[in-house]
Amino acid sequence: MAFPLSLLMLLAGAISAFLTLIISRFSRNATFICFIGAAGPIIAAQSAVTLIAQILTQGGQFTFAPFFFADALSALLLGIIAMVSVLVMLYSIPYVLREFHQGHLSISQIGLLYFWSGLLLTTMYFTVLCSSLGVMWVFIEATTLVSVPLVGLTGSKASLEATWKYLMLATVGISFALLGTLILYASAVSQLGEGSNTLDWIFLLKHASDLNPGLVKLAFIFILVGYGTKAGLAPLHTWLPDAHSQAPTPISALLSGALLNCAFYGILRLFLIARITIGVEYPSILLIVFGLFSIGFVIPFIIRQYDLKRLLAYSSVEHMGIIALAIGIGGKLGMYAAALHMVTHALAKSTMFCVTGEVVDRTRTRKIARIAGLSQAAPIVSTLLFISALAIVGAPPMNVFISEWLTVMAMIVQQQYVIAGIFLMLLAILFGAMLARITPMVWGNQPPMLGPSDLSGIYSIVTITADPTTPMLQMQDIPNTNNMNTLSTHIDPPIHAAIIAPTSEKTHHFAILNGMAIGILIPACTALLLLGLWIPQWLSFWIQSASEVLK
Amino acid sequence: MITQFFGIKTIGACILQLALVISLAPLLQGLIKTLKARFQRRIGPPIWQPYTDLAKYWNKLPVASDQASWIFILTPFVVFGAMLFLAVLVPVLGISPLAGWDDLIVMLGVMALARVMSVLAGLDTSSAFGGMGSSREMLVSVLVEPGLLVTLTASAIRAGSTSLSAMSYSALRSQGTFLPASLLTGLAYVFILLAETGRLPVDNPDTHLELTMIHEGMLLEYSGRPLALMHWANWIKQFLLIALFINLFLPWGTTLNTDAFAWVSNSLALTGKFIFAAIGVSVIEMLEPKMRLFLLPRLLMTALLVAVLGMIIPNLFR
Amino acid sequence: MQPVQMVDISAILLLLSTCFLVVNRQLARGIVLLGLQSMLLSFIAVIVAATTGIQEIYIAALLTVIIKGVGATIVLGWVLRSAHTRIETNILSRGLSLAAVVALTFVGYSSVSPDLQVKTLFHTPNSLPIAISMVLIGVFIMITRKKALMTVIGLITIENGLFLFALSTTYGVPQFVELGIFLDVAISILMLGFFAFRINQMFDTLNVDILDELRG
């Protein structure tokens, strides 16, 4: 099989990562660094889409090169990573610039951010593209290692703590996954003899029925616990709220939207083998138990949550649970629902994180209790927040609803009425719990805003498009306002807003950045809505092919 | 059916019954008052005192409160009109002129209309007495209405129709056979009759003492012709309810024949039964003291329960 | 002595050293024990390599000595020098810890049923269960110790268990996978060391228990 060029193009992310790292040593132009850093992943995403098209048009499974392999399931994950990375990288530009101008990020930190996130994206792409389960493990471990510095980027005490926990738990978990992989390998070797392709996924799948059931069972347990830790299934998820809340917001979106799915991909691959070797019963039960437990476990944490980003992290745990549950339920419908839910959740969660970034940036707090009156102070952001929250909780006009509803349907078709009942009940509780946190921020009469309003942002964007002589790059002139930042950490947000309200000149620049962020987020939220109302043919073909692999 | 309804015979019967009820209602009131006085060893007013009262009010010019709105003005008409309508609807002489359309729920509805208007009129003048009367009237009516409905429904079920004439007809046809259920529902009806017409032990029609009055409280601001209408309407209501009681629960002595002899005997029997009912009411008024307002629910709930029992009991004996 | 028996005995010795790690309270001695453990492991690797004649396993043995035996000891020792304490506080008493270790070993043995049909030469009755037990005990060490240092030691114990497993059942994994694994392990140990150092720098202690600001 021809070695596709697009596979090489996937390295664009890594290349731009090194470029930004180097540039950030010499240049002081944050805007430039941002654009360079974001360009690579976007090029990579474009080539990922080409790759998906290639995979889907050529049909079935095929190997590119010794180590590379892709089927429709990989295509699904490729697409999810590409989708999330484009959104996140576009959004990161205004976000990072704003942080920079407010003095929360330094130039070298920006360089590091783009360096590590470029590497993270590259490792994620290759996670889903390698043929050997051993190599897959290596890449999944690599995603941990390159995402750890991202979590600790801001260098605060809390972020250090989160980093430590993330590193610790993910490393332990991943060691279990390695043990599982080794056990699988041992089984394969003793049954099928040694060879360079013994850990190859196609080879294993072909001979799955010859493997030793006892060992494969053991391997599945270790891999489920191992990758499950990374994928955030309760009760193994404990690092997740810490890491996702401490990372810079675009990175949180990347972690929640793409990385969790990549880890889950590892479970899926082994699930497909184990299903043949030890029968579908046992792995399905495990997935259902983990799924239901994950959905139920997060309820108290969501109800009593104080931190906006932790809230979303717990919601991610819930959604990974839903995916596990759908796969455990199985059947044509269940697998379809799982594949669809991966896509819908990735889109919804990354959008939600980005919108949250807007909220946090304007209020300078993540404490839910301190945010109120967004609908007056920032009408567009609050609308986006509400829409994406509705998507996250699976309210009907939104896309997540379709996959959750299909999950219920799958349960009914498989005659798992009790599970369906519990699932629906948990979803309803989560709906309430989630919106109980979100709605108080949207409504109310206390605008704690900092900076210009949404509308002025939009108007600024219009001005820029109309007048090309006002380039974005002008913004490097804004002085770094470190002293303001140190001041602000000791003052309550409302007072803060009053004290360091930006000057009118700066207001204009912030307005442009805000407008840019909103300009990126509005289409994303519209996509949530549109995908809920209508799934286009090509999209459904893509998801359906993936569910065929799982079936 | 329509032609039959608008036939000359029906219209004649309507006019006849209307005239009868309008003219005799004050007489019944006078009779009860006189009898009650006699039982209390008083001489009491003459039996046609209500007529003279009406005449007196009729010739006085009305005065109204400066707070009163159109509700206050309209109420006597609506109340009196509603009673006129009921006077045609309710069977007095065995079967109503509007037989077939005299539904019991329509009767209750029209009675409710009258009550609603008087309650509003009581509230309209911003007088404390009016408000008190209205409030208490609502208390009584809330407790009375279910009882009345259930009592009448018991008869309706037995008759197989909710038409008052049918109910009366079925009672007449089955006269002589004693039903324990009839006794129970009849008893409940008596309680409800007393409460509806504002008699002791529920209300004292003779006083204007603010602590006791219910119905009179609402009328306090009326004078002249409107007052006459309100009183008259109340007497008509009393007359009709007693007539209904006679038809449904005291069917004896009335025949279904239509010859001349039957006319005479039926009229005599009816007169006798009215007098009997008047005596009964005055005896109860003589014996019973006025009840405390908050004891009323107990009384009326008992009536409701008795009525429910009466509704169910035919099955027990079947 | 047969090579197989030697591997078997070494495996039991590994388990024993792990037990020592559990009851040990001195950080310095823990590092030394870890070094010994790694050496023991590379010894097993050498035996396996010599018996089977697979050259790559020598490389693996060498890497083990370099990364885990020497590298980890140096990094950890560097961290320890910068820390104030030398003594680890164990949240469980020695008796309870040992009991837990016994229970975990039992789990390790019971999870691997005898009829697993792993037909390699070095699949001794003990090596595979001990490998799994070491993984579990490694986590147990991480749970019961408060110092970041011991946590890292627990993690390396886990890695050692994995390596034992790979050696005894399959003579290691395919080469490129193995390389990748070593790279990852090396980086993760470096990172752990680095962040343990950062924690010590920022919080002025190696006690990870103070890292509990993020909760709920």
Next chain:
Amino acid sequence: MVSMWSFPLLGGAGACYLIGCAVGLILGRWPLWANRFGYGLASLASLAVFLAGVLFLIDPQPQTGILFTTNFQWGLQMSIHLDAISAFFIVLLGLGGIAIGVYAGGYMRHFKQYSKRIPFLVAGFNLFWLAMLGVILANNIFGFLLCWEGMSLVSYLMVSFEHEKLEVRKSGFIYLITTHVGTAFLMGAFALLSANAGGSFSFDAIRAAQNIPAGSMIQSAIFICALIGFGTKAGIMPMHFWLPRAHPVAPGQVSASMSGIMLKMAIYGLLRVVSDLLLGGAAPPLWWGITIIVLGTASALLGALFALVETDLKRLLAFSSIENMGILFVCLGTAFIAQSLALPALTILAFCALLLHSLNHSIFKSLLFMGAGAIQHAAHTTNLEDMGGLIRYMPQTSVFMFIGCLASAGIPPFNGFASEWLMFQSVIGLIGHSQDLGGKIGATIILSALALTAAIATAAFLKVFGVAFLASPRKEKTAQATEAGRAMIRGIAIFAGLAAVLGIGSGAILWIISPVLKALTNAQSVALPVVWALPTGLSNTTLNVFSYVPVAILAPILIILLSWPLLRQYKPIRRVATWACGVKASSNTEYTALAFVKSLQQVFAGVIHEQQLIDTTYTLEPFVIKEQHYQQKREPFLSNSLMLRMKLEITKILDRVLFVQNGSVRLYLGYILLTLVALLIFSR
């Protein structure tokens, strides 16, 4: 073939709603124009909807169409279907839309401080009606659920209009959660239905499948899910608690459309899902009807009682909605019982009552809520205790509210009476047809409870009219009230007129219902007027539904004819002050809302808890009292305090659970180890 115009009309209406929505947003800078055009378009669209429904009912030819579809199996397919059941509710919807749209055009003029938000409200209003139209027309599960939840969401957003107020935010949130829980049950019901039709989402396929065995667990499960789901929306006890919170806090036209129209969607849903999809016209099990009728009776009675003691006008109306939904459930339950006992005549009577009361309630409740909105604008309060004497300041509104109150109280000759009359008839019929003692006792208790309900509702609405409009104003600001604007008056007048006309002419519009009855009972033909006679009854006295018509026409004629001679000289010659034992009668002497129902409240003290707060300040303690404030708090049982306590308890438990994630990395590792060990042991 006039019904061929229905779909084009409906399409036009849908487009019109969308344009109205867009116009509202586009004209955002000019709220007044946004208001005028947006609501104008809504009214226009509703007129088309109304016409479409009426045309269909004139010539009922079921039609199906597909709005849009995807060739993807599980995607959204919005196919629409128009049959008699949906046509009836479309008539109801259109009627409501016309009047409320006209009213709303004038409503917002007084909301100066919210001028920025008005465009959103206009857009939301249009979307709301579009969603309700979608609910009625949807012919597949996806479309139905989407529109259903869209309806809930949009109404939630509109309820949150004045979100500066904590009360509004809380109420809105409770509404959102409750309605979503209801939707979850609906999802369950639909999923079961669809699974039985081979996983198809189309209503047609479900109708065609009909392979759910009667009396099976699945059938019962679907029924229970649908009952809970739709019952929540309908505000049936014990799922009612959101209703008295959400309806009062919304702007006038929103509460009018929610109470008047949206609640009927629950009835439509029950008819569609249970009668049509689940049973396909077959007889339901007996216990379904009994469950529904018991729930309905409880809601009716308790709703009326809570309305009685309520002093906030809009909350009172909300409780009255619960009461009326209870009455509708009683009718539905009676119909179901009659169906399962194979009593076609009674079935038709009960369905007749159900449909007529749906229509009537939507008319008088919208009327009352619109009136309440007008009062709120004029007197700046919804508290009855602050009102009084409005009949002088708002003469037109007061006439319409008078009609509304009497209709709502079920007093002839207004429309509430007509349908309550049918309801009583069907319950009496139930007693007559009960063969066993249990049934008879049960039906009798239900009858007396309903009679009590009617009486209490009367008292409640007399309180509304008597206290709010009559006597003299109790607060200064009330005396400054002025008549509502012309547009508002027009909107209210439409419904007041309908309430009066339908009261007398209810029988005459029964032809509209006959195709619906045909569809509901699967009968080939339905004989109207319905001849109803009890089995033991007299053959010569039959009662028909029309009989009320001449009676109702006759009554006013008689009244006027007979009282004309009296009327001529009737005019009070003198106006004097009210006699009040020598002092000047003022607002201090008149009865308050609280006092008016105090005695009744004591009778029902078991259900309504009362809290008395007496705050005394002394000049010389404890002898000389300077001031004494008396406050009475009344809350329906199972209400705030209980929910608050539950919330506290749950919070306490949750806080304990939170310890699980206490920040210790060692604990987290412990979870992983424990999970692994547990799995290893479990898989042995």
